[in-house]
Amino acid sequence: MSVVDVAIQESHLRLLNAELVRADNIERAAYILFGTSRIGSDPFSGEPRVRISIKEVLPVTHSEIKSADARHVSWSTERYAQLLADAERLGHNVGIAHSHPCGPETFSTQDDLNEAELIRMAQNRNGSDALLASLLITGGGAMRARLWSSPQRRDDALFIRTIGGRWRIFANAPRTSGGDGEAWSRQSLALGPAFNELVRGLRVGVVGAGGTGSPLLQQLARLGVGNIAIFDPDTVEVSNLNRVYGATRDDAELRRSKIEVAQREINRMGLGTNVVTFDDWIGSERCRDALKSLDIIFGCTDDHDGRGLLNRLAYYYLIPVIDVGLSLRVTERHGETRLDGDGRVTVLEPGASCLLCRRVIDPVIASEEALRRSDPTEYERRKAEAYVRGEGNPAPAVISFTTSVATMALEEMIQRLQAFRGTDGAIANRVRRFGFAEDVRPGAKTEHCRICGNPRIQGAGDIEPFLGRVG
Numbered sequence: 001m002s003v004v005d006v007a008i009q010e011s012h013l014r015l016l017n018a019e020l021v022r023a024d025n026i027e028r029a030a031y032i033l034f035g036t037s038r039i040g041s042d043p044f045s046g047e048p049r050v051r052i053s054i055k056e057v058l059p060v061t062h063s064e065i066k067s068a069d070a071r072h073v074s075w076s077t078e079r080y081a082q083l084l085a086d087a088e089r090l091g092h093n094v095g096i097a098h099s100h101p102c103g104p105e106t107f108s109t110q111d112d113l114n115e116a117e118l119i120r121m122a123q124n125r126n127g128s129d130a131l132l133a134s135l136l137i138t139g140g141g142a143m144r145a146r147l148w149s150s151p152q153r154r155d156d157a158l159f160i161r162t163i164g165g166r167w168r169i170f171a172n173a174p175r176t177s178g179g180d181g182e183a184w185s186r187q188s189l190a191l192g193p194a195f196n197e198l199v200r201g202l203r204v205g206v207v208g209a210g211g212t213g214s215p216l217l218q219q220l221a222r223l224g225v226g227n228i229a230i231f232d233p234d235t236v237e238v239s240n241l242n243r244v245y246g247a248t249r250d251d252a253e254l255r256r257s258k259i260e261v262a263q264r265e266i267n268r269m270g271l272g273t274n275v276v277t278f279d280d281w282i283g284s285e286r287c288r289d290a291l292k293s294l295d296i297i298f299g300c301t302d303d304h305d306g307r308g309l310l311n312r313l314a315y316y317y318l319i320p321v322i323d324v325g326l327s328l329r330v331t332e333r334h335g336e337t338r339l340d341g342d343g344r345v346t347v348l349e350p351g352a353s354c355l356l357c358r359r360v361i362d363p364v365i366a367s368e369e370a371l372r373r374s375d376p377t378e379y380e381r382r383k384a385e386a387y388v389r390g391e392g393n394p395a396p397a398v399i400s401f402t403t404s405v406a407t408m409a410l411e412e413m414i415q416r417l418q419a420f421r422g423t424d425g426a427i428a429n430r431v432r433r434f435g436f437a438e439d440v441r442p443g444a445k446t447e448h449c450r451i452c453g454n455p456r457i458q459g460a461g462d463i464e465p466f467l468g469r470v471g
C-alpha cells in the first residue's frame with residue numbers, strides 16, 4: 001500500500017472548516033468515518049492504490065476535550081472505542097481530522113505519536129485490516145491527509161479531491177509538469193495557467209465512444225486532460241460515419257473497434273495524452289479497477305444497465321459522473337414536420353438527484369440488457385416469444401446535435417473545476433431543446449431514493465457485491 005488519495009464532499013469540508021478553524025485560533029478535532037476503494041492495478045501506472053472516501057464528519061465535542069490551545073488538542077478517546085465497534089459492524093473505518101489554525105502545514109511529531117496510538121487501538125479492536133485516515137486543515141486553507149495501515153506504516157495522500165458542487169484538488173505536491181505550455185497558451189488566457197496544470201493531472205473516463213463520446217474525447221484531449229480511459233465494446237459501422245470523429249470508411253470495412261479509432265485520433269494530436277482503452281462491459285472485473293481509479297467519468301452510453309452502474313458508482317465511490325443523453329424524434333404538428341430533440345447533461349454526485357429519480361434509466365430495459373449479456377440464449381428465446389422488447393429501431397442522429405450535447409457536458413466539467421460561470425454557476429441537470437433553440441433545467445423528486453437519497457452508501461467504497469448490485 002503506498003499510493004493514497006482522498007475524496008470528500010464539499011459539504012463535509014465546509015463542516016470541518018467551520019468546526020475546526022475558528023477565530024480563537026485554538027486547535028480542534030473531529031472524527032471521520034470513511035470507506036475504502038482498493039485498486040489492484042491502476043490502468044495508467046499499473047500500481048496498486050487505495051482511495052479513501054469520507055462518509056461522515058463527527059466533531060469532537062466541548063465536553064470530550066481535555067485540553068487545547070493554538071498548538072495542541074487532546075481529547076478523551078471514549079467515543080473512538082464506540083465508533084470502532086460501529087465501524088466493524090457496518091464495514092467502514094474511523095479516522096480523525098484536526099486543525100493547525102496557526103500552522104504548521106505539516107503533521108507534527110506529536111501527531112505522529114498520537115495517531116500511531118489510535119491505529120494501534122483500531123487494529124487491536126478490529127483486526128490488522130483496520131485503517132486510520134488522518135486529515136489536517138490549516139488556518140490558511142491548506143489540507144493534508146495520510147493513511148495509517150499499521151502503527152509503523154503511514155502513507156501521505158497524493159491529493160484530496162472534493163465533490164458536490166465544486167471539484168477542487170488539494171495536491172500535496174505539483175501533480176505533473178505543465179506539459180506543452182505553448183499548445184495551451186490561448187486556453188491559459190481564458191481559464192488561467194493553473195487550470196492547464198489541473199486538467200493535466202486528471203484521470204478522466206469516457207464510457208461510450210460513439211456519437212456523443214467521440215466529440216467529447218476529441219475535446220478532452222485538446223483541453224489538455226493528461227489521462228483518458230475509453231470504454232466501448234463496439235466496432236465502427238458505416239452508419240456511424242455521419243458522427244464519429246476520425247472514423248473512416250476503412251475503419252468500418254475492417255471492423256475496427258471504436259476505442260482503437262478514438263485512441264488513434266488522440267495519439268495523432270501529439271499532445272502527450274496517456275490513453276488506456278477497454279472493450280469489455282464496464283461491469284467486468286478489469287473495468288472495475290479502471291473506473292474506480294478515475295477522477296471524473298462521462299457516461300455517453302445508451303445502455304440502461306451501464307447507466308445504472310455508473311449511477312451507483314458516483315455515490316458509492318464519490319467519483320462524479322456526467323451523464324450525457326440525446327433523443328431526437330421527428331414529429332408532425334399542424335401539418336408541419338419538425339425535428340424535436342433533447343440533449344441532456346446530468347451531473348451525478350452527492351447532493352444531486354440520480355438518474356433513477358430523473359427517470360432516465362428504465363429498469364425493465366436495464367434488466368433485459370443484463371440478460372442479453374449474461375445469457376444470450378435465454379434472451380433470444382424470450383425475444384422470440386415476445387417477452388422482451390428487443391433492441392428496437394435505430395435512433396436518429398445528426399453530428400451537430402451529438403457534438404452540441406458533448407460540448408455542454410465538457411462545459412459543465414470546466415465549470416466544476418474552474419467556476420467560469422461564477423461560484424453558483426453549476427447546473428445539475430441541463431436539457432437543450434434543439435427544436436426550440438433553448439436550454440431548460442428540469443428538477444427531480446429524490447426524497448426516498450435508495451441511492452441519491454441515502455447518505456449511508458455515499459462514500460461507502462468497496463462493498464460486497466460491487467455497488468450493492470445483485471446479479
Ligand SMILES: [Zn+2]
Pocket residue numbers: 098099100107108111
Ligand atoms: Zn497536529
Ligand SMILES: [Zn+2]
Pocket residue numbers: 353354355356357358446449450451452453
Ligand atoms: Zn435517486
